[in-house]
Amino acid sequence: xxxxxxxxxxxxxxxxxxxxxxxxxxxxxxxxxxxxxxxxxxxxxxxxxxxxxxxxxxxxxxxxxxxxxxxxxxxxxxxxxxxxxxxxxxxxxxxxxxxxxxxxxxxxxxxxxxxxxxxxxxxxxxxxxxxxxxxxxxxxxxxxxxxxxxxxxxxxxxxxxxxxxxxxxxxxxxxxxxxxxxxxxxxxxxxxxxxxxxxxxxxxxxxxxxxxxxxxxxxxxxxxxxxxxxxxxxxxxxxxxxxxxxxxxxxxxxxxxxxxxxxxxxxxxxxxxxxxxxxxxxxxxxxxxxxxxxxxxxxxxxxxxxxxxxxxxxxxxxxxxxxxxxxxxxxxxxxxxxxxxxxxxxxxxxxxxxxxxxxxxxxxxxxxxxxxxxxxxxxxxxxxxxxxxxxxxxxxxxxxxxxxxxxxxxxxxxxxxxxxxxxxxxxxxxxxxxxxxxxxxxxxxxxxxxxxxxxxxxxxxxxxxxxxxxxxxxxxxxxxxxxxxxxxxxxxxxxxxxxxxxxxxxxxxxxxxxxxxxxxxxxx
Numbered sequence: 001x002x003x004x005x006x007x008x009x010x011x012x013x014x015x016x017x018x019x020x021x022x023x024x025x026x027x028x029x030x031x032x033x034x035x036x037x038x039x040x041x042x043x044x045x046x047x048x049x050x051x052x053x054x055x056x057x058x059x060x061x062x063x064x065x066x067x068x069x070x071x072x073x074x075x076x077x078x079x080x081x082x083x084x085x086x087x088x089x090x091x092x093x094x095x096x097x098x099x100x101x102x103x104x105x106x107x108x109x110x111x112x113x114x115x116x117x118x119x120x121x122x123x124x125x126x127x128x129x130x131x132x133x134x135x136x137x138x139x140x141x142x143x144x145x146x147x148x149x150x151x152x153x154x155x156x157x158x159x160x161x162x163x164x165x166x167x168x169x170x171x172x173x174x175x176x177x178x179x180x181x182x183x184x185x186x187x188x189x190x191x192x193x194x195x196x197x198x199x200x201x202x203x204x205x206x207x208x209x210x211x212x213x214x215x216x217x218x219x220x221x222x223x224x225x226x227x228x229x230x231x232x233x234x235x236x237x238x239x240x241x242x243x244x245x246x247x248x249x250x251x252x253x254x255x256x257x258x259x260x261x262x263x264x265x266x267x268x269x270x271x272x273x274x275x276x277x278x279x280x281x282x283x284x285x286x287x288x289x290x291x292x293x294x295x296x297x298x299x300x301x302x303x304x305x306x307x308x309x310x311x312x313x314x315x316x317x318x319x320x321x322x323x324x325x326x327x328x329x330x331x332x333x334x335x336x337x338x339x340x341x342x343x344x345x346x347x348x349x350x351x352x353x354x355x356x357x358x359x360x361x362x363x364x365x366x367x368x369x370x371x372x373x374x375x376x377x378x379x380x381x382x383x384x385x386x387x388x389x390x391x392x393x394x395x396x397x398x399x400x401x402x403x404x405x406x407x408x409x410x411x412x413x414x415x416x417x418x419x420x421x422x423x424x425x426x427x428x429x430x431x432x433x434x435x436x437x438x439x440x441x442x443x444x445x446x447x448x449x450x451x452x453x454x455x456x457x458x459x460x461x462x463x464x465x466x467x468x469x470x471x472x473x474x475x476x477x478x479x480x481x482x483x484x485x486x487x488x489x490x491x492x493x494x495x496x497x498x499x500x501x502x503x504x505x506x507x508x509x510x511x512x513x514x515x516x517x518x519x520x521x522x523x524x
Contacts, residue, residue, distance in 0.1 A: 048062055048063075048064075048076070048078075049062070049063065049064065049065045049067075049068060049074050049075065049076050049077075050062055050074065050075050050076075050077055050078060050079040050081070050082050050085060051063055051067060051068035051069065051072070051074050052068075052069075052072035052073040052074060052082075052084050052085060052105060053068075053069045053071075053072040053105075054067050054068060054069060055067055055068070055069050059085075059103055059105070059106045060079045060082075060085035060103045060106070061079070062078055062079055072105075084103070084104070084105055085103045085105075086103070086104060086116070087101045087102065087103060088102060088103075088104060088107075088114055088115055088116040088117060089102060089114070089115050089116075089117060089118060089119050089121075089122055089125060090102035090106070090107035090110070090112040090113070090114055091112055091113045091114075091115065091122065091124050091125060092110075092111075092112050092113075093112075093113060093124075093142065094111075094146075095142075095143065095146055096139065096140045096141070096142030096143030096144070096145070096146050097139075097140070097143060098119040098122065098124070098125035098140065099112070100118060100119055102114070124140065124142065125140060126140065126141075126159075127139060127140060127162075128140070128141060128144070128157050128158055128159045128161065129157070129158040129161035129166070129167035129170060130143070130144035130147060130155060130156075130157055130167075131155065131156040131157075131158065131170065131171055132144075132147055132148060132151060132153050132154075132155050133151075133153050135171055136167050136168050136170060136171030137167070138161075138163070138164035138167045138168075141157050144157045158170070174193050174194070174195060175193065175194050175235055175236075176191060176192065176193050176194075176235075176236075176290070177191070177192075177194065177197075177233055177234050177235040177236050177237050177290075178190075178191060178233070178234040178237040178238060178239045178241065178244055178246070179191070179192050179196070179197035179200070179231050179232070179233050179234075180231065180232045180233075180234065180239075180244050180245075180246050181200060181230065181231040181232070182230070186247055187245055187246050187247060188246055188247050188248065188269060189239035189244060189246035189247075189248050189269060189271070190239065190269070190271060191238065191239050191271035191272055191273075194233050194235065197231050197233040198231070198233070200231050236289050236290050237288070237289055237290070238267070238271070238273050238274070238287060238288060238289060238290060239267055239269055239271045239273075240267040240268075240271075240273055240287040240288075241287065241288045241289065242284060242288070243288065246269075247268075247269070248267045248268055248269035248271060249267060249268045249287075250265070250267060250268070250273075250281070250282075250287045251265070251266055251267060251268050252281065252334040252335060253265070253266040253334075253335055254266060254276045254310065254332070254334065254335025254336065254337045255272065255335075255337065256320035256321065256322070256337050257272060257320070260320070261312045261313055261314045261318070261319045261320060262275045262276070262293065262296075262310055262311055262312050262320055262339075263275065263276040263310025263312060263320045263332075263335070263337045263338065263339060264276060264310065264320075265287075265335075267287070273287060274286055274287070274290065274291045274296065275291070275293065275296040275297065275309075275310050275311050276309070276310030276311075276332075276334070276335065276337070277296060277297040277308070277309055277310070277311075278307070278308040278309070278332075278333040278334055279297075279308065281334060293311065296309075296311045297309040297310075297311050298311055299311060300313075300316075301313070301316065302316040302317045302318045302339070302341075303318055303339045304317055304318035304339050304340070304341035304342070304343070305328060305329045305330055305338065305339065305340075305341050306332075306338070306339055307330050307331065307332050307333045307338075308332075308333055309339070310332075310337070310338070310339060311339075312339035312340075314342075314353075315354075317341065317342045317343055317352055317353040317354075318339040318340060318341060318342055318353075319339065319340055319342060319380075320337055320338075320339065320340070321337065321338065321339075321340035322336060322337055323336050323337060323338045327340065327381070328340065328341075329341075340381070341381065342378075342379075342380050342381050343378065343381065344378035344381055344382065344383045346376065346378075346383050351378040351383075351405070352378060352404060353378055353379065353380065353381070354378065354379070354404075355377075355378045355404060355405045355406070356375055356376065356377050356378070356398075356405060356406055356407040356408070357375075357376050357398055357405045357407050358373065358374070358375060358376070358396035358397070358398045358407045359373075359374035359375070359376050359385070359396070361373070361374050361517075362517045364392075364517075367392060367448060367449040367450075367451075367506075367509075368514060368515060368516055368517045369451060369510045369514055369516045369517065370451075370516045370517040371392065371451075371516075371517040372387060372388065372390060372392065373387075373388040373392060373394060373395050373396040373409065374386065374387050374388065374396065375387075375388060375396050375407050375408065375409055376407075386409070388409035389409070389411075389412075390451070391450055391451035391452065391453075392412060392448060392449070392450050392451045393411070393412055393450060393451075394409045394410060394411055394412055395409070395410055395412050395433070395448045396408070396409055396410075397410050412433055412446070412448050412450060413431070413432045413433045414432070414433055414434065414446030414447070414448065414449075414450050414509075415432075416432060417432060417433075417434035417444045417445055417446050418444060418445070418464075418467060418508075419444075420432075420434060420443075420444040421443070421444070423436045423443075423444075425444075426443070426444035433446065433447045433448055434446060434447055435447045435507070437503070437504055437507055445504065445507035445508055446507065446508065446509065449506060449507055449508065449509045449510070450509045450510075451509060451510050452464065452465075452509050452510045452511075464508055464509060464511070465505065465508060465509070465510075465511035467508070470501045470504075472489050472492035472497060473488075473489060474486060474488065474489045474490065474492050474493060475487050475488035475489065
């Protein structure tokens with residue numbers, strides 16, 4: 001240490017030179033660092049582009065220029081700085097959905113409506129509680145209507161519910177179960193919804209109290225006592241459940257419930273229980289909890305006229321009705337309700353509930369004057385008659401799928417038949433209902449001859465029918481020995497030509513020589 005000091009005193013300042021060396025190196029290092037950073041910065045600018053769409057079909061991505069789709073915009077900047085990739089909300093007016101942080105171009109490509117801002121700033125994207133049956137969804141009103149159409153159920157859209165948790169809770173309030181409470185100091189029960197159970201109010205009773213020894217020095221006073229109607233809701237339980245200890249028990253009675261197809265058991269308190277099944281009359285487990293339709297007797301079948309099972313199905317041809325000896329074949333084993341058979345008897349044939357078919361009305365096969373097409377419907381064991389348009393302006397068509405008949409009235413497209421000159425055009429079923437008829441004048445005629453008000457001299461019947469009028473001039477030559485011989489249009493002689501021409505007249509509508517739908521021959 002001493003030696004170092006001496007050397008320092010000798011005039012050589014090592015620390016000064018060391019500082020100078022450090023300064024030079026620092027300048028060099030700073031310059032080198034700046035150079036490297038500059039290279040990196042320049043490189044970043046050269047390789048980072050905002051592609052409106054990439055070749056891999058990704059939208060608004062920061063990537064290399066060669067990855068951009070040439071058919072879309074690109075810029076050497078970040079996507080947040082571009083106009084074509086600015087973010088907003090995309091509203092789908094068909095589905096009723098709103099997509100946040102969606103680029104405008106993407107939204108337009110998908111057929112949406114783009115708006116700048118967040119969903120809660122856009123009126124169409126305002127959310128509410130969509131109640132569908134016993135389900136709930138926190139969606140837009142348009143989406144709620146879409147779900148209603150999808151499931152075929154009525155909806156209740158509530159704008160007063162502002163969050164999803166409250167929305168879902170409001171749906172569960174409609175679930176049913178046993179609501180147990182005390183009434184007149186006895187434990188009883190009602191089978192209701194959770195909401196109805198919670199809304200049951202307390203009752204009050206008034207008692208009179210007498211004070212004093214043996215009442216000699218007494219004073220009477222009325223005391224109003226509130227009897228708490230504390231309720232306990234048991235979701236999915238029946239009031240007849242032994243676990244609940246209520247005064248409701250099984251019975252042999254049944255009932256029909258409005259809006260439901262099935263026959264139901266009733267308990268001793270008048271509550272609805274499970275679907276009627278005679279084999280479960282003494283089964284305590286069947287009177288304990290709610291059992292669904294698919295788990296009940298003969299699920300997936302009509303059960304029409306069944307004495308033992310009340311699992312009716314309207315779409316399969318049965319529904320709950322009060323038993324009537326005049327309509328029902330057998331009396332149910334228990335109760336006074338049965339799955340009524342909804343099929344129909346018509347002209348010796350049985351038709352299923354919901355089947356439709358074309359009536360074989362008088363003269364309609366030959367399109368006689370006065371005839372008309374009819375569609376028949378089997379509905380709730382009754383046959384309903386639905387006439388197609390008069391004057392055979394509509395015809396009835398019928399089809400059958402797996403033995404189930406369906407029919408419909410369809411417009412008779414006969415009006416432009418006579419103007420068709422080619423057989424292919426005439427028989428084009430997509431455009432018209434016509435047929436090709438060989439004759440002297442008319443070649444394309446209605447397949448289903450329409451009716452006219454032919455008695456009206458100012459109507460169209462005269463002009464339409466006259467278009468089928470035909471004249472055939474037959475020429476004869478006199479023989480040398482007397483008599484005559486046909487030499488021209490000999491085929492027109494006799495009834496054959498007349499009948500052929502009359503068929504052309506008949507095919508146009510109520511023209512020519514006809515009998516009407518009652519079988520009476522026409523005149524003139």
